[in-house]
Amino acid sequence: MEKILYIDGIKMIHKFNPSLISREDLEKIVVGRDVIVDRLMKKIERCLNESITHTIIIGQRGMGKTTILLLLYYEVKEKFKEVIPVMFPEEEYSIYSLADLFLELLGKFYKETNFYEVGNVIEKIKNLDDEDSIVDYSLEFLRNFSKENGKIFLLLIDNIHIIFQQMDEKELGRLREILMKDNMFIIIGSAPSMFDEIINYDKSFYNFFEIENLKELTLEECKEMIKKVAKINGHKEISENIDNYIPKISAILHLSGGNPRIILMFYEIMSKSGVSEVEEQLKKLLDELTPYYQSRLGTLPPQERKIFDALALTDCATPTEISKNVRIGNVGPPIKNLLDKGYVKISKQKRRKIVLYEISEPLFGIWREMRMHGREKPKFLMKFLEIWFSPDNLEILLSDLKSYEEAEKEYREAIRRVNILITQKRYDGALDVLNSMLKVEIKENEMSKKEILRTFFFNLIKNLISHRQIYYADKSLEMIKVKDEMYGELFMPFSKAI
Incomplete structure (x- = not known):
């Protein structure tokens, strides 16, 4: 069944769990990611005839990584009979070894095909005590199956960094050997940023994966997404007069940092005009985003979190100002890490030689203001109104x-x-x-x-x-x-x- 919610007459797409969206609706709303899906499909096709390559998609949460993996799953299943796509859960916290990985792979394979031989293998290896024996037995079965049936396995691993960080280096070393030796696995994974296991030269997977970086949506893509959602909801006023909403779409793009998930959440505010209506929807939106933002903060090391939080409560700042605010001597390395992870960006300044930094999603700053000052009237609301409404009608709205x-x-x-x-x-x-x-x-x-x-x-x-x-x-x-x-x-x- 299609998992869609209806709130205030609006057909709400599952913003935090794309796997609950039907393929039809997923394809209707996806914007700016088609090119990457096409490119990855061509890579998979080449793997059938040439040497196999493995890929990791890098992008912040909400940038469309899960959506891309889901679309690949549907497309591969439909177009490539030689490939068995296996979709791993978005956040996999049960895989700590190669044996865990292969048990999960076999379990998904069985669910995908319902082949009784796979079920028999799973039951047999579950009774094995030795981890290496589980891996060896699994590999032997998969090799024979691949050779006899002319099949290869596409492992779609969302948040692959979690699995890699849970496995020790010896296990990762053996996984690399298996992938190099056996041409029956293709891995396409995703991660919110580059991580130690693939960028550190003394790690097993250094320089092993090809990288696909997800960029924020452009104004035109943001406009296309809003139009698509309006069509799904039957909101003709928006879909047929989309150019009239350009000022608000520009504001959405600025506030969201081009993040598709946040853009989708802003749709509910699009049709609101009065300050009280906008305030009510903004508070609702910020409440919905609280777990998302708390999770993003929680993944940062202490110094980076402190710097990011300080920047969220200011418009922009120089490294010297940041250093003074957070009382950290050398802020260069943590700022670079935040830039690489997409949390902050260099502020565009005219006629200034000094470098200023700001957070990539201004909406996070508004959320942080609300969390700090509560719902009392409204430094956070005023900041939002200044961005949301054009200068022509801001005075009337105030x-x-x-x-x-x-x-x-x-x-x-x-x-x-x-x-x-x-x-x-x-x-x-x-x-x-x-x-x-x-x-x-x-x-x-x-x-x-x-x-x-x-x-x-x-x-x-x-x-x-x-x-x-x-x-x-x-x-x-x-x-x-x-x-x-x-x-x-x-x-x-x-x-x-x-």
């Missing part, structure tokens, strides 16, 4: 934000007064407060006031009902309905809910 804050303050005071009056059984007094709130003027563009008043009305009637004051609840509702008619069913969703 005015709306001020109006929102004032209305919110008035609403809190009214709720407090109503709660006291109802507790004191002064129900007529509560209706007087309601009457004063109904006199609040609402202009056409002041959507935030409407939302605040709706909340006030709901709390009032809920409180009256909980005190069994049905007469006053009905009377309140009648008063609200009169206001509703004056403003063209402005509060009707609330009235219907009651």
